[in-house]
Amino acid sequence: MSDPFFAPVKKSGGGASRGSSRGGSRGSRGGSRGRGGRSGDSRAINPRPKLDTGKKNRATTSMAGKRKHRGDSDDEDTGSGARRSRKGAVEDDDEGGDEIGAGGIDDMDLDFGESDDDEDDEALLNETPAQKRLRLAKSYIDTLQHTGEDEIGYDAEDIDRDNIADRLKQDALEIQGRLHRHLAETFQFPISAEKAVITCRGHNLAVTSVTATESGLYAYSGSKDGSIIKWDLKTGKKLFVFPGGRKNVVDFKGHTDHVICLAVSSDNQFLASGGKDKKINIWSVQDNKLLHCFQQQHKDTITGMSFRKGQNNQLYTVSNDRTVKLWNVDEMSYIETLFGHQDSITAVDSLAKEHCVSTGGRDRTVRLWKIVEESQLVFRGGGFIRPKKLNKDVVEEPKLVATPGVDGGVIMKEKKDPSFLEGSMDCLAMIDEENFLTGGDSGTISLWNVNKKKAVFSMPLAHGFHTQPLDYSNGEPTPSGGVETPYWITSLASLRYSDMFVSGSWDGTVRVWQIGKNMKNFSLLSTIPVIGVVNDLQLYQPTLSKKTLLVAAVGQEHKLGRWLRIKEARNGLKIVALAPKSKEAEQEGGEDDAEDEDDE
Structure with a gap:
């Protein structure tokens, strides 16, 4: 049909696929890096929530490592000289340790770190009132246990554990009306x-x-x-x-x-x-x-x-x-x-x-x-x-x-x-x-x-x-x-x-x-x-x-x-x-x- 409404939808990333051939890989990938995206990668990236400052810095470092890693892979296609150059870069990277090379963080490392943080955030958002009370109670018990250290450095955690348990039991029994003291x-x-x-x-x-x-x-x-x-x-x-x-x-x-x-x-x-x-x-x-x-x-x-x-x-x-x-x-x-x-x-x-x-x-x-x-x-x-x-x-x-x-x-x-x-x-x-x-x-x-x-x-x-x-x-x-x-x-x-x-x-x-x-x-x-x-x-x-x-x-x-x-x-x-x-x-x-x- 001539109506543009019924025209077939063009799939995004087609040019990048063609650019991934041996003749035009560098230009396509360079353009992808310049736009900040990865249209040449066949794997789709799931949208991520907004990261805080710490997460953003880690993600930036990881992305830089991946870009360098992909650059080395492009050089690998050119011949043996590129292979020797890549090998030398890896050795220099192992000796110096300041620059992230081919042995840096890969895509799975980045996804794993981000998924853990996302799961923590989602857990807090989906937390029920009962789970929140349990979490706060555990935090309160940890606080009480850590107050047992004195100035000398003596850890009174073992001694205080029984006292904390007795105190919590006493509070629970008093609320239930079943606390009896023989006085x-x-x-x-x-x-x-x-x-x-x-x-x-x-x-x-x-x-x-x-x-x-x-x-x-x-x-x-x-x-x-x-x-x-x-x-x-x-x-x-x-x-x-x-x-x-x-x-x-x-x-x-x-x-x-x-x-x-x-x-x-x-x-x-x-x-x-x-x-x-x-x-x-x-x-x-x-x-x-x-x-x-x-x-x-x-x-x-x-x-x-x-x-x-x-x-x-x-x-x-x-x-x-x-x-x-x-x-x-x-x-x-x-x-x-x-x-x-x-x-x-x-x-x-x-x-x-x-x-x-x-x-x-x-x-x-x-x-x-x-x-x-x-x-x-x-x-x-x-x-x-x-x-x-x-x-x-x-x-x-x-x-x-x-x-x-x-x-x-x-x-x-x-x-x-x-x-x-x-x-x-x-x-x-x-x-x-x-x-x-x-x-x-x-x-x-x-x-x-x-x-x-x-x-x-x-x-x-x-x-x-x-x-x-x-x-x-x-x-x-x-x-x-x-x-x-x-x-x-x-x-x-x-x-x-x-x-x-x-x-x-x-x-x-x-x-x-x-x-x-x-x-x-x-x-x-x-x-x-x-x-x-x-x-x-x-x-x-x-x-x-x-x-x-x-x-x-x-x-x-x-x-x-x-x-x-x-x-x-x-x-x-x-x-x-x-x-x-x-x-x-x-x-x-x-x-x-x-x-x-x-x-x-």
């Missing part, structure tokens, strides 16, 4: 109240709650007088006071009624407080000022709150309105409300996972809320508790008890099989992501596992009995007679991911407990004398200190009411430093353990 036996008991206990006073009414920063620098206490006080944990000195205001005062920057609960974020930036005025106040730890106030979100008294451990400052709050609410403190925003409890919620606790545990007071249930799955697990307590055998280390079983008789009289009867009805579940503490503790007005402490519907272990009458007077008609109890009733469990706190926790009541002691290695029981380890109602407890190891601290909020009254009053008590904080055992005590303890094993 209870490492502390020195009993504790001397005069030397180890610091008393902090500053509130006019009963102290209801306490919290402390994970750094171990500050502690905060809330009171029925509506104020919050910031304390120095090392010295026990008062640093700052967030005053309370009068009831029903509008736009007051603070609380206008009882402060019931406090919580500090794990990054030590925010302090959250709640109470009877239905407000949730967010304070700045560093600047000591109010940042935000959530009003009228809860419809009744706020009884508990807890920050999720980790980078996300997610806050859980519970109230007498029977709801659990979630907040994003970083954004100062509300997230959602969880429903399920049938009575006032008395406490809430959480750890690293996006879960929280709450106790429902008189509905006698504990609920594990799974936020992401939008589901909940219900653990039912309550009922009559009939201990088969009382722990004599905890309480001495009474032989006779008083019961009311006719005309105001008292009848003394022998107590055979004590049984108590659990009316309310008032406090809880999480040990790890799978185990937690609860306490209530029956005086029983129960150990739970999220995979079991019923409590794994229960300690009835954990703080013993007290005598409940029978007659209050004259405003004072009668001197004779009374009903033996258990001390309520008013507070619980655990040393996270360990085998130790503490409990409080108003029997005059804070009791320290040790959990068994199989997480199926616990036993009394020691007692710390504290006079008053222990309304709240905190037990933790500060990040900036090697000491383990116990902080107790003590008052003359219970934080939720005025059912009792202890005149001998003083409203304030008790800061107790738990000292580790001395080396001699540890050696003696190890010998005792060895003897016990031999006896067995």
Whole structure:
């Protein structure tokens, strides 16, 4: 056809093919080199990505070598003189080494080097998030291992390898909630109240709650007088006071009624407080000022709150309105409300996972809320508790008890099989992501596992009995007679991911407990004398200190009411430093353990 559109396409490189004959090889190849291409080569070159400076220099050198190599090949066609000239050039090149000759980098060498770099670049571009995390983790481990060399040149890589592995394993177990540290036996008991206990006073009414920063620098206490006080944990000195205001005062920057609960974020930036005025106040730890106030979100008294451990400052709050609410403190925003409890919620606790545990007071249930799955697990307590055998280390079983008789009289009867009805579940503490503790007005402490519907272990009458007077008609109890009733469990706190926790009541002691290695029981380890109602407890190891601290909020009254009053008590904080055992005590303890094993 005459139409140029249908004209046959001319193949490129045809002239170069003809030029590769013996008569015109040099001219064609020279022209090819002048244009910077290789049209005379029958092999096609794949397009390459743009090279960096180092690659470009290497490629230039390699190309120069190939051009010289091809020039020598052209000379080879002219005759024996060219062969002798080429041989001499090779010998000169071997002796000098400065100029790349026939023995230089060939085409395969250039392609191989470029393909490796290209493959690395493509691997990085096609890398998945999981592969990237793995690569960064390996790089981090290599960095940690190479930091083991000291100035002398001693390589501590072998020594640090085990420490790095233990550290990574510890982090993974903590995230999964399966890290258990056996620390209870490492502390020195009993504790001397005069030397180890610091008393902090500053509130006019009963102290209801306490919290402390994970750094171990500050502690905060809330009171029925509506104020919050910031304390120095090392010295026990008062640093700052967030005053309370009068009831029903509008736009007051603070609380206008009882402060019931406090919580500090794990990054030590925010302090959250709640109470009877239905407000949730967010304070700045560093600047000591109010940042935000959530009003009228809860419809009744706020009884508990807890920050999720980790980078996300997610806050859980519970109230007498029977709801659990979630907040994003970083954004100062509300997230959602969880429903399920049938009575006032008395406490809430959480750890690293996006879960929280709450106790429902008189509905006698504990609920594990799974936020992401939008589901909940219900653990039912309550009922009559009939201990088969009382722990004599905890309480001495009474032989006779008083019961009311006719005309105001008292009848003394022998107590055979004590049984108590659990009316309310008032406090809880999480040990790890799978185990937690609860306490209530029956005086029983129960150990739970999220995979079991019923409590794994229960300690009835954990703080013993007290005598409940029978007659209050004259405003004072009668001197004779009374009903033996258990001390309520008013507070619980655990040393996270360990085998130790503490409990409080108003029997005059804070009791320290040790959990068994199989997480199926616990036993009394020691007692710390504290006079008053222990309304709240905190037990933790500060990040900036090697000491383990116990902080107790003590008052003359219970934080939720005025059912009792202890005149001998003083409203304030008790800061107790738990000292580790001395080396001699540890050696003696190890010998005792060895003897016990031999006896067995």
